[in-house]
Amino acid sequence: MRSLDLPALAARLPRQPTARFAPSPTGYLHLGHVANAVCVWGITRALGGRVLLRLEDHDRGRCRPAYESALLEDLEWLGLVPDLGAPAEFRAGRSQFRQSDGDSVHAEYLRRLAETAEVFACDCSRKDVALDGGDAPDIETPYGGRCRGRGLAPGPGRGMRLRIDPGEERFHDAWLGDQSQEPARQCGDLLLLDRLGNWTYQFAVVVDDLRQGVDLVIRGEDLLGSTGRQIRLGRLLGRTAPPVFVHHPLIRKASGDKLSKSAGDTGVRELRAAGARARTVLGRAAHAIGLLPEPRDMGVHDLAELFERSSLIERVP
Helix, strand or coil: CCEEEHHHHHHCCCCCCEEEECCCCCCCCEHHHHHHHHHHHHHHHHCCCEEEECECCCCCCCCCHHHHHHHHHHHHHHCCCCCECCHHHHHHCCCCCEHHHHHHHHHHHHHHHHHHCCEEEECCCHHHHHHHHCCECCECCCCCCCCCCCCCCCCCCCEEEECCCCCCEEEEECCCEEEEECHHHHCCCEEEECCCCCECHHHHHHHHHHHCCCCEEEEEHHHHHHHHHHHHHHHHCCCCCCCEEEEECCCECCCCCECCCCCCCCEHHHHHHCCCCHHHHHHHHHHHCCCCCCCCCCCHHHCCHHHHCCCEEECCC
16 A cells, blocks of 8 residues: 655655646546545645646647636636636636647747657557557557658658657656656657647646646546656656656546546536535545545645645555
8 A cells, every 4th residue: 555645745846846737628527637636736735835727738629618618617616726827817818828829839849859859750540550569458559660760751640759769767656656667668659749730648748847847746546657758758858857746546436447528427517506515526526535534525725634634645545
């Protein structure tokens, strides 16, 4: 069983760390997002840090303005006020914290990366990657290197990849302990820009964490596998030290599956419409990931106490 040691975490961070809450407006917020927000606001406030709100709308085919509006409204209803990236800023127009507004910035980081690392064009589809790698359900298929060395010119219908050489990335997760990952075996050459011209999650999040000064990443344990490749990419982009990572438990359905926006699981809007109070929703989310023995109403100002009350918070097995 692993645990979160708050004093040890504080010792690895600057006096006022910056964390981010970074939902994607591809659907409505559900209880799993609230659980992440509980951890982000709770841990960050317990450490005396700042919370940045980022809208990760890099996938323009799935993101919708209506989802963004609903997301901002739900956060305000919950009382989750960020220190950077206020809802009013997003509503006013362009924002440095909305990924789709940073297209030229991401392009500049790609240009810089290509000066010091091997970046190449790739026309492989997901089907091509699956066929080359022997795709299996629920297992990530690493890119097999089909376009490496082909010398394709960048252009429409072609993505951009970063060559990933063999080698381990070791890091300490503040909740899950010591970790070791091999990005070359996990994912192969990393996709940075897809064939439709969208920046990928892996690239955009690393660039934005670097340029926005995020040094504390608090997210669900379903993203643990992305950490090694993001550390590698950050180093190649010039980041001298990676963020400190905290991967918390997920809310699981009886089947064992995580909650899903696409399945409409336990949506915040539905809970609001049913008469739930914001304090009840926050407490329910905290209980669902093991931070409370029983559900109880909680305000945003109570979240830090979940992590301050003890130096060791046991992780749900």
